Amino acid sequence: MMERRKVDILCVQETRWKGSKAHSIGAGFKLFYYGVDSKRNEVGVVLKEEFVRNVLEVKRVSDSLMNLKLEIEGVMLNVVSGYAPQVGCELEEKERFWSELDEVMESIPTGERVVIGADFNGHVGEGNTGDEEVMGKFGVKERNLEGQMVVDFAKRMEAVVNTYFQKREEHRVTYKSGGRRTQVDYILCRRGILKEISDCKVVVGESVARQHRMAVCRMTLMVCKKKRSKTEIEKKKVVEAEKGGML
Numbered sequence: 110m111m112e113r114r115k116v117d118i119l120c121v122q123e124t125r126w127k128g129s130k131a132h133s134i135g136a137g138f139k140l141f142y143y144g145v146d147s148k149r150n151e152v153g154v155v156l157k158e159e160f161v162r163n164v165l166e167v168k169r170v171s172d173s174l175m176n177l178k179l180e181i182e183g184v185m186l187n188v189v190s191g192y193a194p195q196v197g198c199e200l201e202e203k204e205r206f207w208s209e210l211d212e213v214m215e216s217i218p219t220g221e222r223v224v225i226g227a228d229f230n231g232h233v234g235e236g237n238t239g240d241e242e243v244m245g246k247f248g249v250k251e252r253n254l255e256g257q258m259v260v261d262f263a264k265r266m267e268a269v270v271n272t273y274f275q276k277r278e279e280h281r282v283t284y285k286s287g288g289r290r291t292q293v294d295y296i297l298c299r300r301g302i303l304k305e306i307s308d309c310k311v312v313v314g315e316s317v318a319r320q321h322r323m324a325v326c327r328m329t330l331m332v333c334k335k336k337r338s339k340t341e342i343e344k345k346k347v348v349e350a351e352k353g354g355m356l
Contacts, residue, residue, distance in 0.1 A: 110315055112136045116325060117157045120190035120226025122173075124151040129169050133158070141177055143169035152190040168216075174209050176217075182332045187217050191227030196255060203255070207262060214266065222305075224328065225267070225297040228321070231255025232291055233269055240264075243300070245273035249281050249292035263297060270296040270309045270326050280310040286320045296326050305329055 111119055121140075126132075129143045137158045144151030154177045156164070165185075166178040173192040178185065191210060194202045210225075217223055234252030237244045243263035248271070252260070263269055271281065271292065283294035296309060309326035 110323075111138055111155065111157070114312060114315065114323075114325070116323075117160065118188055119155040119323075120188065121153045121155060122151070122190065122192035122228045124153045126151055126153070131167075141167055141175070143172060143175050145172045152192050154188055154190050168213070170209055170213060173206060174213065176213055178221075181330060184330050184332055185218075185221035186330065187221055187223045189213060189223065189225040189227070191225060191229070193227065193229045193231065193255065193258075195230050196253075203258065207258060210262065211265070222302055222330070223267075223299050224326075225295075226324075227297070228294050229255065229259045230293050231257070231259050232293065233259050233272065233295070237272065243267065244269040247275050247281060248272045249278065249290070259295065266299055267297040268300045268303055270298055270303070270306055271324060273303070274309045276310050279313055283311055283322050283324055284320055285322065294321060294324050296324055298328075302328075305331055 124142050124144060126142045127144045127146065131139055131141045134140050134155070138155050139158050139161050140153050140155050142151065142153035151172055152175050154175065156177070160179060160181070163179040163181055164177060165180055168176040168178070170176065173194075175190050177188045179188070180186075189210075191206075193206050214223070232250060232253045233244060233248045233256040235246065235248045235250060237246050240260055243260060259269065278290075281292055282290045284291045298306065305328055307327050307329065309324065312323045312325055315323050
């Protein structure tokens with residue numbers, strides 16, 4: 110599916126794979142994963158193998174949170190995969206997850222790119238009155254307590270990417286089960302790099318899991334090329350002249 114849809118990086122949750130390893134899964138992709146109990150949680154990041162050599166660090170925080178750091182043409186990109194506790198879980202467990210995510214974000218220098226792909230098990234809701242700085246208007250239905258936790262986290266430095274792009278509801282719903290149609294899977298990024306994301310939508314017809322649907326964003330990294338100094342340019346001219354036999 111990643112090959113067909115031209116997806117280079119995919120955050121996955123509920124992998125059911127125990128351990129902390131990296132494993133080739135075929136078709137030119139590699140899965141980095143972490144899990145302590147094969148019956149619950151587990152998160153991972155699937156990476157196109159041509160980018161594997163760009164991986165600088167894999168930080169496995171818990172069975173519901175991990176961060177993959179890559180360097181692409183001099184740009185540092187952190188890909189965070191998360192799986193927040195479900196609605197019925199204890200408040201203490203939910204607060205621990207958000208505390209760990211805060212710690213991950215605090216450990217990443219402000220100049221580095223961050224993209225979070227997570228099942229947050231919450232609804233941020235449609236509309237953005239009072240929260241214009243961190244989200245757009247295009248969520249789904251009404252916000253709940255868990256969705257408020259997503260928004261509160263975003264206010265610390267992130268933006269909820271899914272909500273900025275006007276799509277039909279079919280392309281915003283990430284979870285379908287029976288008659289339920291909700292949005293619980295989100296892509297977040299630092300607000301300063303929103304301009305690098307040109308689109309975000311749910312891919313209809315592709316099912317990563319039985320009830321969840323894949324949300325995809327298109328991101329173009331802006332690479333700043335270093336300007337050569339006048340001395341470097343003069344040296345280059347001298348070398349070229351020597352090669353040409355002019356000196």
